[in-house]
Amino acid sequence: MTAAINPKPSATAWALILLLGLIWGGSFFFARIAVLEVPPFTLVFLRLFLAALALHIYLHGRQGLYDSLAAHWRPFMVMGFVNNALPHTLIFFGQTEIGAGLASILNATTPVWTVLIANRWTADEKLSAAKLAGCLFGLAGTAVLIGPSVTSAASAPLWALVLPVLAAVSYGISGTYGKRFRHLPAPVSATGQLTASTLMMLPVSLIADQPWTLPAPSLHAVLAILALALLSTAFAYLLFFRILAMAGATNASLVTLVVPPSAILLGALFLGERLESTDLAGMLLIGLGLVLLDGRLLRTRSNRPEKVS
Numbered sequence: 603m604t605a606a607i608n609p610k611p612s613a614t615a616w617a618l619i620l621l622l623g624l625i626w627g628g629s630f631f632f633a634r635i636a637v638l639e640v641p642p643f644t645l646v647f648l649r650l651f652l653a654a655l656a657l658h659i660y661l662h663g664r665q666g667l668y669d670s671l672a673a674h675w676r677p678f679m680v681m682g683f684v685n686n687a688l689p690h691t692l693i694f695f696g697q698t699e700i701g702a703g704l705a706s707i708l709n710a711t712t713p714v715w716t717v718l719i720a721n722r723w724t725a726d727e728k729l730s731a732a733k734l735a736g737c738l739f740g741l742a743g744t745a746v747l748i749g750p751s752v753t754s755a756a757s758a759p760l761w762a763l764v765l766p767v768l769a770a771v772s773y774g775i776s777g778t779y780g781k782r783f784r785h786l787p788a789p790v791s792a793t794g795q796l797t798a799s800t801l802m803m804l805p806v807s808l809i810a811d812q813p814w815t816l817p818a819p820s821l822h823a824v825l826a827i828l829a830l831a832l833l834s835t836a837f838a839y840l841l842f843f844r845i846l847a848m849a850g851a852t853n854a855s856l857v858t859l860v861v862p863p864s865a866i867l868l869g870a871l872f873l874g875e876r877l878e879s880t881d882l883a884g885m886l887l888i889g890l891g892l893v894l895l896d897g898r899l900l901r902t903r904s905n906r907p908e909k910v911s
Contacts, residue, residue: 618845626861627862650800651800651831661789666790670786671794681791685772689769696764700762701875708766708767709767710770712777732895788841
């Protein structure tokens with residue numbers, strides 16, 4: 603059987619990828635503000651609950667929402683875990699120690715893991731020489747970012763740096779697993795997985811954090827939570843599933859090209875964050891790896907007509 607070719611994103615898909623990257627870059631900024639006042643488990647629950655509620659109100663049962671929830675509740679539980687509950691928890695715990703910019707850079711390895719996982723689990727997104735090179739550069743960039751902590755030369759603990767990378771692995775799994783929802787409308791897919799992950803995180807938040815005993819968050823934290831839930835989750839996942847259906851798992855994961863610059867800019871402007879030289883070097887290596895994974899630059903250069911002398 604002949605394997606299908608991974609679709610090349612259209613101009614519309616690229617516009618959505620750019621928009622989603624900007625929005626998800628903002629999620630690291632909002633999370634850094636909120637996690638300093640709200641424990642990670644509770645913050646994850648609030649993000650997912652408010653986002654799921656917003657999408658339920660938006661759909662109001664349209665597009666076969668309730669039938670889909672009943673028919674696909676098991677896949678939604680899996681997707682909710684690997685695309686919401688687990689990675690959000692890992693990132694938020696990491697962000698108790700590291701800033702928005704660094705967390706976003708570490709999480710930018712998502713396409714690397716997506717390519718490696720898709721190569722193993724799918725027939726239409728196989729590993730090529732260029733993709734392998736991209737993976738190696740991405741992993742090298744991750745090593746540069748984590749290395750100083752291993753040698754005790756970094757201010758952030760090793761575990762805080764590793765958690766966003768593990769979240770990237772989880773996102774890589776979700777990018778491939780989520781292809782099975784292509785036949786469903788994007789709002790239904792987003793609502794299903796957010797509903798499932800909300801149900802997962804509710805008992806975890808109640809047992810681990812006992813949120814009724816916590817002090818009330820500040821207005822800044824409340825606004826950050828609302829932005830995190832409504833903009834960077836509810837609206838963002840509508841875009842994510844739309845891109846996934848239009849362009850495939852590997853192309854959808856390229857939103858991470860835009861996420862670090864957005865998060866770094868917001869962190870620098872409003873939180874006073876600064877990156878170390880090793881952080882910049884790691885970001886450049888990961889960025890180069892993502893460009894190689896995309897492959898468009900190489901194809902453009904190879905397709906240029908030769909000059910006639």
